[in-house]
Amino acid sequence: xxxxxxxxxxxxxxxxxxxxxxxxxxxxxxxxxxxxxxxxxxxxxxxxxxxxxxxxxxxxxxxxxxxxxxxxxxxxxxxxxxxxxxxxxxxxxxxxxxxxxxxxxxxxxxxxxxxxxxxxxxxxxxxxxxxxxxxxxxxxxxxxxxxxxxxxxxxxxxxxxxxxxxxxxxxxxxxxxxxxxxxxxxxxxxxxxxxxxxxxxxxxxxxxxxxxxxxxxxxxxxxxxxxxxxxxxxxxxxxxxxxxxxxxxxxxxxxxxxxxxxxxxxxxxxxxxxxxxxxxxxxxxxxxxxxxxxxxxxxxxxxxxxxxxxxxxxxxxxxxxxxxxxxxxxxxxxxxxxxxxxxxxxxxxxxxxxxxxxxxxxxxxxxxxxxxxxxxxxxxxxxxxxxxxxxxxxxxxxxxxxxxxxxxxxxxxxxxxxxx
Numbered sequence: 001x002x003x004x005x006x007x008x009x010x011x012x013x014x015x016x017x018x019x020x021x022x023x024x025x026x027x028x029x030x031x032x033x034x035x036x037x038x039x040x041x042x043x044x045x046x047x048x049x050x051x052x053x054x055x056x057x058x059x060x061x062x063x064x065x066x067x068x069x070x071x072x073x074x075x076x077x078x079x080x081x082x083x084x085x086x087x088x089x090x091x092x093x094x095x096x097x098x099x100x101x102x103x104x105x106x107x108x109x110x111x112x113x114x115x116x117x118x119x120x121x122x123x124x125x126x127x128x129x130x131x132x133x134x135x136x137x138x139x140x141x142x143x144x145x146x147x148x149x150x151x152x153x154x155x156x157x158x159x160x161x162x163x164x165x166x167x168x169x170x171x172x173x174x175x176x177x178x179x180x181x182x183x184x185x186x187x188x189x190x191x192x193x194x195x196x197x198x199x200x201x202x203x204x205x206x207x208x209x210x211x212x213x214x215x216x217x218x219x220x221x222x223x224x225x226x227x228x229x230x231x232x233x234x235x236x237x238x239x240x241x242x243x244x245x246x247x248x249x250x251x252x253x254x255x256x257x258x259x260x261x262x263x264x265x266x267x268x269x270x271x272x273x274x275x276x277x278x279x280x281x282x283x284x285x286x287x288x289x290x291x292x293x294x295x296x297x298x299x300x301x302x303x304x305x306x307x308x309x310x311x312x313x314x315x316x317x318x319x320x321x322x323x324x325x326x327x328x329x330x331x332x333x334x335x336x337x338x339x340x341x342x343x344x345x346x347x348x349x350x351x352x353x354x355x356x357x358x359x360x361x362x363x364x365x366x367x368x369x370x371x372x373x374x375x376x377x378x379x380x381x382x383x384x385x386x387x388x389x390x391x392x393x394x395x396x397x398x399x400x401x402x403x404x405x406x407x408x409x410x411x412x413x414x415x416x417x418x419x420x
Contacts (some may be wrong), residue, residue: 014418015306015350016378018313020076021338022069022267023320025359025372025394029328037322037331037362038373039393045342046375049352050392053377056400060358060407066369069269070243072357073315075407077261077277078254086250088175089243089269093165096272097157101167101247106175106204108241109269110156110166112139115191115216115238122191122212122238124182128162130234133290135224139236140164142218148207154214156239159268160289166241168211174201179242180212184324184366191240208241215239252277253408254311257415261311264301266293270315280309291318291334299341303348310418312350323360331362351378353414355407373397374410378417 024038032040059065060072061084070092071084079087090107101107114126132139140158148154152170159165178195194208216238219225225235254261255278262280265271266287274281282301286294298314305312316338322331345352359370373394390396 014420015310015348016312016353016414016418017302017306017345017348017350018076018311018353018355018414020073020270020313020315021319021335021354021356022315022317023323023358023360023367024356025368025370026323026328026331027359027361027363027368027370029362032328032332036394037328038335039391039395041332041335041339043335043339043392045339046354046392047390049342049346049377050375050396051388051390053375053381054400054402054413055373055375055390055392055397056402057371057394057397057404058355058374058407058410059371059404060356062406063371064369066367067358068367069320069357070273072407073270073273074277076313076355076357076411077273077279078252078411079277079408080251080253081406081408083250086248088245088248090166090245091247092272092276093159093163093243093269094167094272095275096268096270097159097165099155099157099165099167102169104169104171104173104246106168106173106177106244106246108166108168109243110164111181111240112136112162112164112219112236113238113240114234114236115220116188117216120190121193122216123188124191124240125188126234127181127187127240129236132162132236135228135236136161136164138224139219139222142222143215143239146211146214148210148214150207152207154211160266163268164239165268166211166239168204168207173204173207174198175204175244175246176201177205177208177244179244180208181240181242184364191238194241212238212241250276253411253415257419259311259415259418260309261313262305262309263313263315264298264305265313265315267315267317279313280305289317291321291330293318295338296341296344299344303344306348306350311414320360323362324365326362326365328362349379351376351414351417353377353410355410370394371404376402376410376413376417381417
């Protein structure tokens with residue numbers, strides 16, 4: 001069943017759908033003939049729309065900076081670039097899970113992971129425990145609420161697959177603390193001790209280390225791990241954290257320009273961003289944050305949402321997951337599948353923008369600083385020169401008819417179109 005949160009009525013003369021393909025940008029892959037997955041994909045509709053519109057490279061934040069999902073998408077949702085540092089992943093994840101943060105609470109983005117205890121501390125052998133799916137609710141029950149002493153309580157709420165939102169509540173908590181997640185890179189990697197970034201945050205950092213210890217005790221003893229091992233799956237033995245932060249309020253370009261918007265998504269992080277920025281959200285059980293998401297249903301829902309909003313975002317996570325899991329061929333095939341569905345959006349008569357939050361390297365599985373191939377197509381709008389055939393991708397966009405720019409500037413082109 002599909003649910004729609006807080007869609008407001010409107011009768012816009014101009015409308016736009018923004019496709020956000022998570023981790024779309026990539027680097028050349030040997031198995032794809034030294035092309036990126038996007039360049040190797042057969043995408044006649046993207047090629048045509050880009051050539052008939054404005055296409056080029058977009059740096060989500062700035063050249064040379066490696067973005068992540070919440071900042072990259074946040075800028076496309078209207079975040080003021082000057083406030084990027086205020087946007088922390090933990091509160092975004094908590095918002096997406098529907099959790100309320102009180103003053104003094106700290107929220108984290110958390111992963112179920114496979115940890116090993118060694119003489120010199122914990123080591124992470126898999127940051128996602130093999131992408132836990134059906135078992136996540138069972139593991140979440142044993143860490144749903146843990147007493148960390150001194151009046152501090154940790155609450156864990158599962159979200160997508162191995163992901164969850166973690167909230168600490170109690171006296172004396174300050175959020176200027178580091179991650180325990182060792183990040184993308186060779187595994188096993190030593191779990192980071194939680195670092196206090198100022199004196200006031202030392203207490204909270206110690207409580208994070210206590211939580212890691214307590215979570216390991218109950219998760220490593222969970223009987224479900226025996227079943228997982230027999231089935232050839234990785235055990236879930238710990239929780240790793242990142243993106244600590246308290247609640248915050250942000251400015252929005254969309255609010256300032258009087259534009260209301262809707263989001264079609266299955267990813268909890270992006271849904272949390274939508275809640276923070278006041279976007280309406282359209283969700284369905286078939287709108288997952290995995291490679292099994294129903295793309296056709298998402299695009300259909302976006303066209304329906306245009307009856308109420310002038311601006312509709314569609315977020316698709318699968319492109320990023322294929323890169324993280326070293327599956328460039330899968331990413332290529334998924335892009336080709338999406339391309340066949342783009343005429344659905346064209347039939348709505350709305351403008352179509354294609355963007356992403358960051359690039360993800362299928363060779364390493366990591367986010368990179370590389371810019372993203374993007375386009376903005378508005379029906380009937382001249383681009384200044386006759387459209388020439390292109391193979392939409394990273395190489396073509398280096399010589400595109402739009403200058404290289406940041407995500408905020410890309411959004412402003414959409415906004416100016418809607419209001420002109």
